[in-house]
Amino acid sequence: MYRTITAFIFCLIISSTARADEGMWLPIHIKNLLLYENMQELGLKLSAEEIYSVNQSSLKDAIVSLGGFCTGEVISDQGLLLTNHHCAYDAIQSHSTVENDLLENGFFAKSRADELPNEGLYVRFLVRMEDVTEQFNKVLSDTLTAEERQAFISQMTQEVEKQASEATGYEASVKSFFAGNEFYLFLYETYRDIRLVGAPPESIGKFGGDTDNWMWPRHTGDFSMFRIYTGPDGKPAEYSEDNIPLKPRHHLPISLEGVEEGDFAMVFGFPGSTDRYLTSYGVQFALDITNPTRVKIRDKRLSILKKDMDADEALRIKYASKYAQVSNYWKYFIGQSQGLKNLNIVEKKQSIEQDFRDWTAQQPQQRSQYDTVLSVMEKSYDQLRKYQESYLYLSEAVFGTEILPFAYQFSRLSSVLENESASPEESQAVVATLREATEEHFKDYSASTDQKVFAALLEMYAQDVPADQLPAIFERVQKKYKSNYSKWAAQVFENSVFSSQEETKAFLDDPSLKVLEKDPAYQAMESFMDNYFEQIAPMLRSTYGDLESNNRLFVAGLREMNPDQQYYPDANSTLRLTYGSVQSYEPKDGVLFQHLTTLEGVAEKRDPNNMEFEVPDKLMELYQTKDYGPYGMDGEMPVCFITNNDITGGNSGSPVINAQGQLIGTAFDGNWEAMSGDIAFEDELQRCINVDIRYTLFIIDKFAGANHLIEEMTIVEPQEEPELEPESVTEETEEER
Numbered sequence: 011m012y013r014t015i016t017a018f019i020f021c022l023i024i025s026s027t028a029r030a031d032e033g034m035w036l037p038i039h040i041k042n043l044l045l046y047e048n049m050q051e052l053g054l055k056l057s058a059e060e061i062y063s064v065n066q067s068s069l070k071d072a073i074v075s076l077g078g079f080c081t082g083e084v085i086s087d088q089g090l091l092l093t094n095h096h097c098a099y100d101a102i103q104s105h106s107t108v109e110n111d112l113l114e115n116g117f118f119a120k121s122r123a124d125e126l127p128n129e130g131l132y133v134r135f136l137v138r139m140e141d142v143t144e145q146f147n148k149v150l151s152d153t154l155t156a157e158e159r160q161a162f163i164s165q166m167t168q169e170v171e172k173q174a175s176e177a178t179g180y181e182a183s184v185k186s187f188f189a190g191n192e193f194y195l196f197l198y199e200t201y202r203d204i205r206l207v208g209a210p211p212e213s214i215g216k217f218g219g220d221t222d223n224w225m226w227p228r229h230t231g232d233f234s235m236f237r238i239y240t241g242p243d244g245k246p247a248e249y250s251e252d253n254i255p256l257k258p259r260h261h262l263p264i265s266l267e268g269v270e271e272g273d274f275a276m277v278f279g280f281p282g283s284t285d286r287y288l289t290s291y292g293v294q295f296a297l298d299i300t301n302p303t304r305v306k307i308r309d310k311r312l313s314i315l316k317k318d319m320d321a322d323e324a325l326r327i328k329y330a331s332k333y334a335q336v337s338n339y340w341k342y343f344i345g346q347s348q349g350l351k352n353l354n355i356v357e358k359k360q361s362i363e364q365d366f367r368d369w370t371a372q373q374p375q376q377r378s379q380y381d382t383v384l385s386v387m388e389k390s391y392d393q394l395r396k397y398q399e400s401y402l403y404l405s406e407a408v409f410g411t412e413i414l415p416f417a418y419q420f421s422r423l424s425s426v427l428e429n430e431s432a433s434p435e436e437s438q439a440v441v442a443t444l445r446e447a448t449e450e451h452f453k454d455y456s457a458s459t460d461q462k463v464f465a466a467l468l469e470m471y472a473q474d475v476p477a478d479q480l481p482a483i484f485e486r487v488q489k490k491y492k493s494n495y496s497k498w499a500a501q502v503f504e505n506s507v508f509s510s511q512e513e514t515k516a517f518l519d520d521p522s523l524k525v526l527e528k529d530p531a532y533q534a535m536e537s538f539m540d541n542y543f544e545q546i547a548p549m550l551r552s553t554y555g556d557l558e559s560n561n562r563l564f565v566a567g568l569r570e571m572n573p574d575q576q577y578y579p580d581a582n583s584t585l586r587l588t589y590g591s592v593q594s595y596e597p598k599d600g601v602l603f604q605h606l607t608t609l610e611g612v613a614e615k616r617d618p619n620n621m622e623f624e625v626p627d628k629l630m631e632l633y634q635t636k637d638y639g640p641y642g643m644d645g646e647m648p649v650c651f652i653t654n655n656d657i658t659g660g661n662s663g664s665p666v667i668n669a670q671g672q673l674i675g676t677a678f679d680g681n682w683e684a685m686s687g688d689i690a691f692e693d694e695l696q697r698c699i700n701v702d703i704r705y706t707l708f709i710i711d712k713f714a715g716a717n718h719l720i721e722e723m724t725i726v727e728p729q730e731e732p733e734l735e736p737e738s739v740t741e742e743t744e745e746e747r
């Protein structure tokens with residue numbers, strides 16, 4: 011009994027100091043908001059200036075947004091960049107063929123000359139950021155209508171960005187925070203020559219596949235490496251053979267010390283989006299409509315893709331990245347709904363809203379501003395319910411086919427062809443972009459697979475969207491094809507120029523408005539878009555407008571209501587810091603999930619008959635001989651670990667950094683029990699899943715033999731326990747005796 015009580019008290023102390031730290035903080039706020047004190051309490055040894063500084067090099071100078079969808083960190087003074095395997099997946103796939111499948115075999119460049127350029131990929135460093143809210147508030151009065159406010163914001167944004175980029179030479183971007191209550195300016199430097207340096211085979215980098223995705227315990231070596239190149243002058247430059255590796259302002263030293271429960275951990279990165287201020291009505295709406303519809307359409311699309319991919323090796327490679335993208339969020343939406351229900355998020359939100367109502371009721375002078383906020387939002391969601399399927403089917407089904415969005419790009423051509431005063435240069439420019447888009451589109455394309463997706467998804471559209479909202483094209487399908495969607499699809503794919511690269515190219519050689527307007531894919535897409543812009547969007551627009559302005563007031567009100575609470579803004583692809591510690595968790599009663607996994611678990615999960623769980627022979631050999639080099643620990647090879655950092659999509663590839671500012675891992679996923687985390691953070695359950703840096707180094711060195719890459723990194727060897735002076739040892743031992 012006594013034991014239990016002390017254990018209980020001990021737990022309380024631990025959990026109040028090493029508290030789960032919700033929050034994705036803006037780096038300029040580290041010094042205020044008590045964040046820095048909290049981090050020190052958790053064990054941080056760096057100064058605030060060493061984390062984010064405008065005047066000296068700091069941690070933030072080693073962090074990049076990778077292509078706007080992931081995060082990467084610089085890990086050598088020669089521009090070597092570490093990120094996730096799944097962030098490089100598209101790049102790896104695009105360099106793959108049946109004969110030379112880099113997804114299957116992995117790839118490690120033997121020399122700089124072997125590093126593979128990736129057109130279109132860029133990285134962005136944050137130079138600095140600034141709060142410009144006051145500047146905005148000068149023109150944003152409370153009496154503006156939603157449209158007026160929006161117009162002022164766009165205008166101000168343009169002005170401030172223009173001024174800042176002219177004054178500094180950097181790219182400038184203003185974003186709104188706290189649902190439109192605050193505004194910040196960001197200055198960036200963008201590099202566009204980014205080459206693939208290394209990636210393990212999928213059987214390591216995506217080990218566990220969709221089955222293990224979004225789950226702990228995990229055994230995935232989800233890492234890859236790029237190198238950032240600059241012009242010979244060290245400045246950003248387009249790809250050129252003459253370019254040289256970036257000399258970064260900072261690169262992260264790497265720790266081999268390993269992680270223990272309770273260790274301080276912070277994650278710096280570019281989280282994409284969260285909805286932490288969503289109302290109960292919004293949550294219910296996601297549960298009832300958005301999530302099930304998205305899952306249903308994706309289910310169908312994935313099953314068609316999978317069947318064709320399983321039957322054809324070349325197709326499997328072509329569609330690998332497209333498939334992974336669709337399935338990642340297919341599983342996400344399933345998990346999110348489950349989490350929202352299991353964790354009673356609607357009720358939790360309702361209780362916040364009740365407090366808000368009580369508070370507004372006590373604030374007579376403010377009632378006019380806040381008291382209708384929640385009821386308007388409730389009504390708005392009711393209104394949205396009527397039209398949301400149309401919107402979802404457009405985005406998931408119409409844009410889930412490949413031919414229709416591709417055909418839609420040609421509407422730009424129709425504008426110049428129609429416009430008699432358009433100059434030949436103008437139309438040539440449009441044709442040139444479309445030629446590029448055509449190359450890109452057909453590089454990884456199967457018309458026969460797309461035809462099946464087209465037939466199936468559009469049939470679902472016709473069934474699930476209210477009849478009075480259907481675009482006119484469906485009437486023709488009913489009349490001409492007796493609603494036989496396969497027949498319709500066959501006709502479209504046979505007769506459209508957009509189902510074949512040769513025909514599209516021939517069309518671009520001699521573009522004609524008549525041909526375009528008669529093209530069945532183009533016609534179908536016109537019908538979908540006309541329907542959306544004329545019938546659906548006007549209804550949605552005013553509702554979204556109401557939601558937006560009331561949500562802004564709701565967030566402002568909450569902050570006014572709880573002046574002592576530290577609020578953080580929703581993620582919006584800007585640089586954020588989240589801090590916490592290495593933490594195990596209890597996924598359910600009686601089960602403890604430890605903070606670390608090892609190679610033993612890879613061997614346990616190994617299944618040569620299941621592609622998702624194949625293990626390379628070489629890795630099994632290293633496991634059997636325990637040949638772990640300096641990366642192992644007590645005869646074991648760590649693989650992944652978890653922390654309670656608050657991350658989301660876009661953070662993938664982010665560095666996990668220890669108290670000394672050294673790299674200990676790479677964040678890559680969230681966990682199943684808290685999939686509702688983007689809407690409500692769960693202290694007890696929510697974890698950030700990371701590849702242990704020691705596993706990454708072990709794979710590079712021992713598995714791939716790419717020791718030359720290890721050599722350019724700054725590796726900090728584990729510190730020996732400080733040896734005590736001989737005399738004091740004797741003294742202590744004597745005392746103990």
Ligand code: ARG
Nearest residue numbers: 096219220223224662678679
């Ligand atoms: N769930 C991870 C994320 O969104 C991606 C993991 C990729 N792995 C996979 N099996 N699809 O960040």
